[in-house]
Amino acid sequence: MSLRTVLFDAGNTLISLDYPRLAAAVGGATGVSLTADGLAATAGDAALALERGDGTDRERASRYLELLFELAGVPRSRMELVRETLLQLHQERHLFGAMDPGTPAALTRLRQAGLRLAVVSNSDGRAEEALAAVGILEQFEFVIDSQLVGIEKPDPRIFRIALERMGLEPAEGLYVGDIYEVDVIGARRAGLDVILMDPLGHHAGRDVRTARNVAQAAELVLLQERQVST
Numbered sequence: 001m002s003l004r005t006v007l008f009d010a011g012n013t014l015i016s017l018d019y020p021r022l023a024a025a026v027g028g029a030t031g032v033s034l035t036a037d038g039l040a041a042t043a044g045d046a047a048l049a050l051e052r053g054d055g056t057d058r059e060r061a062s063r064y065l066e067l068l069f070e071l072a073g074v075p076r077s078r079m080e081l082v083r084e085t086l087l088q089l090h091q092e093r094h095l096f097g098a099m100d101p102g103t104p105a106a107l108t109r110l111r112q113a114g115l116r117l118a119v120v121s122n123s124d125g126r127a128e129e130a131l132a133a134v135g136i137l138e139q140f141e142f143v144i145d146s147q148l149v150g151i152e153k154p155d156p157r158i159f160r161i162a163l164e165r166m167g168l169e170p171a172e173g174l175y176v177g178d179i180y181e182v183d184v185i186g187a188r189r190a191g192l193d194v195i196l197m198d199p200l201g202h203h204a205g206r207d208v209r210t211a212r213n214v215a216q217a218a219e220l221v222l223l224q225e226r227q228v229s230t
């Protein structure tokens with residue numbers, strides 16, 4: 001059975017944190033000197049620390065944000081200020097307001113190759129808004145937001161909702177996401193093939209194909225399709 005759809009995670013796959021905005025606002029509120037590059041450099045370690053933690057993915061998401069700032073040098077005693085500032089920023093505009101510049105063209109290539117695209121995201125009801133803000137919402141047939149369907153990854157049912165909406169079988173789908181325990185485990189439980197986003201090469205030894213960014217993931221998918229069709 002050949003591939004018909006590529007499903008994407010949103011946060012840290014299609015879209016990423018707007019580090020300059022976060023560094024400026026949280027730095028200002030806490031009095032700690034933060035730079036966008038300094039924050040971005042802690043992202044890999046924060047994600048790894050998170051994989052070892054438990055709780056719902058929602059709880060892990062807030063913990064992840066706090067860890068970024070803790071690893072960038074904000075003392076724990078100022079974490080309440082960090083939380084308040086992030087909440088205010090997120091109310092004004094989605095925190096995940098940045099995107100790799102190669103992403104829109106990669107999505108277009110996948111669609112031009114006849115693949116159907118959708119998003120399956122653990123989010124707070126605002127995944128669509130975030131994708132619209134960076135200008136890629138129209139690339140997708142729909143967005144499944146955990147907050148709106150009441151199921152979150154790694155529960156395989158959230159992926160099945162997307163497949164059923166498309167009328168496709170698991171073997172016709174592939175998922176691209178960035179957290180092994182949530183995205184790889186969940187998508188495999190639903191019977192999907194997976195590509196793990198691994199911009200820093202943290203997962204090189206793991207039992208899953210990895211890509212540095214969406215453009216490279218698309219490249220892997222299109223290469224695989226060419227091999228299947230020849």
Ligand SMILES: [Mg+2]
Nearest residue numbers: 009011012178
């Ligand atoms: Mg993610």
